[in-house]
Amino acid sequence: MDSPSDLFDDSSQPVRTFAPTLTSTDLPGVHPQPSIGRSAPSFRPPGFPLIHHLLQPGGPRRILSVNRQREDDGVTVRRVDEEMDGREERPIEGGEDNLLQVKKRHGAEWSEDALKMKRMKLRDGEVEERDKRREGGREGRRREKEELKEQLEEARERLQLLQERVWKAFGEKHREEEEEKKAKQRNENSREGDEEMTEEDEEDITGGMYDEEDIGGQMEKETFSLLSASTFEDFHKQREDRERRMERGRGGRLEGGMEGMWMDCRELLRGDWNVGMEDEGEEGGQKFAQALKLELGSAVARVIDRVLRLYTEMTDHAPSSPPASISFHQPDSGLDGGSDGGAWVGLLSRGRQEEAPGGKGDGAGGHDGEKQLQKLSLPPGPPLRSEPDQPIPLAIHRSPDTRKPHPLLGPPLSTHLNPSHPNLPLHHPSLPRPSALPPLIPSAPQPKDPSSSSSFHTPSSSSSSSSSFPAPPPPPPPPLPLPLLHYSMQQLFSRSLPHPQLPHLPPSRKDYLSPDSFLEFSSPPSFPPLSLLSHLDPLLVRHGGRERERGVRGDGGVRGGGVVDGGELYLTGGGSQEGLSPCHLKKAKLMFFYTRYPSSNTLKTYFPDVKFNxxxxxxxxxxFSNFREFFYIQMERFARQAVREALTREGASRLGRDNQLRVGRETELYRILNMHYNKSNVYQVPERFLEVSEVALREFYSAIWTGRDSDPCWKKGIYKIICKLDSPLPEAFRMPGCPVG
DNA sequence: TAAAATCCTG
DNA sequence: CAGGATTTTA
Incomplete structure (x- = not known):
């Protein structure tokens, strides 16, 4: 996936698409090529929401929740949101601040009941509503909205009363308890009222509420006392019990959740607090009360989310919806022109857009319901461009004539290896960056020429949708929110400071969760301490100068004691290790930069801490076989791409093709390779590896170009060539342990 | 014939 | 990336 460094890089190049151009002539993208050769594993660009986990630290978390809701709640929720149509919740359309304001404003009067009521009400008419919609009848919908609005107002009033009562009763625990019970019942009632609600939905709603505790719950935390976790758990358990009980009685009772709820409300309003008072102890009641508060708060948050989603819907369906970038401009379709709704709309739109391609790529996990719904709720206007699985023409958005003056084109006569490309970065790619953050910056995506429009259309698979419709994942998240920056800085900081006391990171997974791998460097377990790392290879750029000064070879840094790597503890000192650890795997990958075909002797030499059997x-x-496989697959893929490319643009000069067959550090191919073998990007990829890659790429290219690939064993020759290009491993690799985190 | 490499699949 | 099947190599 995306390595932290990638993310970091993203932040520095907000506008560029993730994939750098292979060369000035836009070397082939990475579209999957089903028809070509062996089924290459469909390349997945850094597709997954790059910013999501970075947004976590206090960032627009609502985006997450919104997205999740979208997925989980599926059709129903969506519809509900639409029904709401941004009327009563209009104030919410403001930004985050407004959100809080709204919460405060309505906090007291809103309650879960209201939410449930709304939901139920909405869903009651859902079926027929759907039919209506199919007929394109908007009148009914409007009417429904009106009704809904009225009812909601009513509900608010009542609930306000209710709240007052509840607060009054807070001094009296018994009553409190009773209120809890009532609340519980209402809960259940409302649930049962949801005929269309699947079990998953229920779970989701519950979970979602709890999830968003910190959102909506903030209000609660201010207003009420905090809930202890245990309290909450208790509450949850009891609640489940209740639900089970209710399950049994489910059926005739409370068919209309509405009625049930209102009855409960009336009961409460009558002051009938004493029913079932003996059921639970005072403490339990209190817990319940607190839990209820929490849940109410959560519910508020939930509603807000939904309303926000409503806006998302509205703006998303507008053809002018903002592209994948987070845009803060006003939604043109803005209902009432909420002056400060733009930000949210932008954010949410993005969140949604990110999801759209996701479903299309894998097909799996397709939210059919949602798709259908999309169609349903889509205005008759311009069709949503959701080109699913559609093979994309390679040169789809490349200018027909690449020979025409192009900002990215190198000098016409430049050779393929010409390093003095006008657009190349100032520093030679192979040189360690002089910046203060050398190892953090992925060497791949060097800022080429931001001014070039074509830089937005890198050859990566991002080209799958060049239309105005939001481009899928690959493009990096443009302007990064502050939290992201903070994150990066933290990473940076933690990296530069080998912190022996860092708490242990979540075990393993680091191979898949790059952020962790980012951290892992600074974590103690990280195998050979920085000291060793810096000696591993001159190319291994590290800026921890002091670390380097410490003795390395054979010092205690490596030997001795258990070492935790990837969550597993193994002994390195003294003897050899039985099995292979993730650390060894990493080392092996790095070794691949030098040797593609290591002999078993070589392996034994360079893995002294491994007990070979x-x-x-x-x-x-x-x-290594797997490494090679991946390597060759990539080579073949890019080679084929280049061939296609060359074919599609007739008259292209031979030179152009040559230029495409480069493997520079700014190329997509390099990025992929680096990502695979050097995920944490802590190791500076040796130049020789790039040369070898280039050779391989060219070999593949020529083989394909000349049609040799029709021969079943056409790759053998290439393999032979490549296997001769192994270079000696740096001495540093003789050290036991894993070179880099 | 065993080891290694590759192919293929999950 | 692992496993199994198959092919190639020494």
Whole structure:
């Protein structure tokens, strides 16, 4: 996935698409090529929401929740949101601040009941509503809205009363308890009123409420006392029990959740607090009360989210919806022109857009319901461009004539290896960056020429949708919210400071969750301490100068004691290790930069801390086999791409093709390779590897170009060539342990 | 023939 | 990336 460094890089180049151009001539993108050769694993660009986890630290978390809701609640919720149509919740359309204001404003009067009521009401008419919609009848919908609005107002009033009562009763625990029970019942009632609600929905709603505790719950925290976790758990358990009980009685009772709820409300309003008072102790009642408060708050948050989603819907369906970038401009379709709704709309739109491509790519996990709904709720206007699985023409948005003056084109006569490309970064790519953050910056995406319009259309798979419709994942999240920056800075900081006392990171997974791998460097477990790392290879750029000064070889840094790597503890000192650790795997990957075909002797030499037996040996051999496989697959893929490219633009000069067959550090191919073998990007990829890659790419290209690939074993020759290009490993690799985190 | 490499699949 | 099947290599 995306390595933290990638993310970091993103932040520095907000506008560029993620994938850098292979060369000035836009080397082939990475579209999957089903028809070509062996089914190459469909490349997944840094597709997944790059910013999501970075947004976490206090960032627009609502985006997350909104998205999640979208997925989970599926059709129903969506519809509900639409029904709401941004009327009563209009104030919410403001930004975050407004959101809080609204919460405060309505906090007291809103309650879960209101929410439930709304939901139920909305869903009651859902079926027929859907039919109406199919007929395109908007009148009914409007009417419904009106009704809904009225009812909501009513509900608010009542609930306000209710709240007052509740507060009054807070001094009296018994009553409190009773209120809890009532609340519970209302809960259940409302649930049962939801005929269309699936079990998943229920779970989701419950979970969602709890999830968003910190959103809506903030109000609660201010107003009421905080809930302890245990209290909440208790509450949850009891609640589940109740639900089970209710399950049994489910059926005739409370068919209309509405009625049930209102009855409860009336009961409460009558002051009938004493029913079932013996059921639970005072403490339990209090817990319930607190839990209820919490839940109410959560519910408020939920509603807000939904309303926000409503706006998302509205703006998303507008053809002018903002592109994948977070845009803060006003939604043109803004209902009432909420002056400060733009930000949210933008954010939410983005969130949604990110999701759209997701479903299309894998097809799996397709939210059919949602798709259908999309169609349903889509205005008759311009069709949503959701080109699913549609093979994309390679040169789809490339200018027909690449020979025409192009900002990215190098000098016409430049050779393919010409490093003095006008648009190349100032520093030679192979040189360590002089910046203060050398290892953090992925070497791949060098800012080429931001002014070039074509830089937005990098050859990466991002080209799948060049239309005005939001481009899918690959493009990096443009302007990064502050939290992201903070995140990056933290990463930076933690990296530059080998902190022996850092708390242990979540075990393992680091291979898949790059942010962790980012941290892992600074974490103690990180195998050979920085000291060793810095000696591993001159190319291994590290700026921890002091670390470097410490003795390395054979010092205590490596030997001795258990070492935790990837969550597993293993002994490194003294003897050899039985199995292979993730650390070894990483090391092996780095070794691949030098040797593609290591002999078993080589392996034994460079993994002194591994106790080699037949199994381990073959496993490691297998590793390299896998590495090669990946390597060749990429080469072939890009080569084919280049061939296609060359074919599509007739008259293209031979030179152009040559230029495409470069593997520079700014190329997409490099990025992919680096990502695979050097995920944490802590290791500076040796230049030789790039040369080898280039050779391989060219070999593949020529083979394909000349049609040799029709021969079943056409790759063999290439393999032979490549296997001769192994270079000696740096001495540093003789050290036991894993070179870099 | 065993080891290694590759292919293929999950 | 692992496993199994198959092919190639020494």
């Amino acid at each position: 037949r199994c381990v040996t073959s496993q490691m051999i297998k590793w």
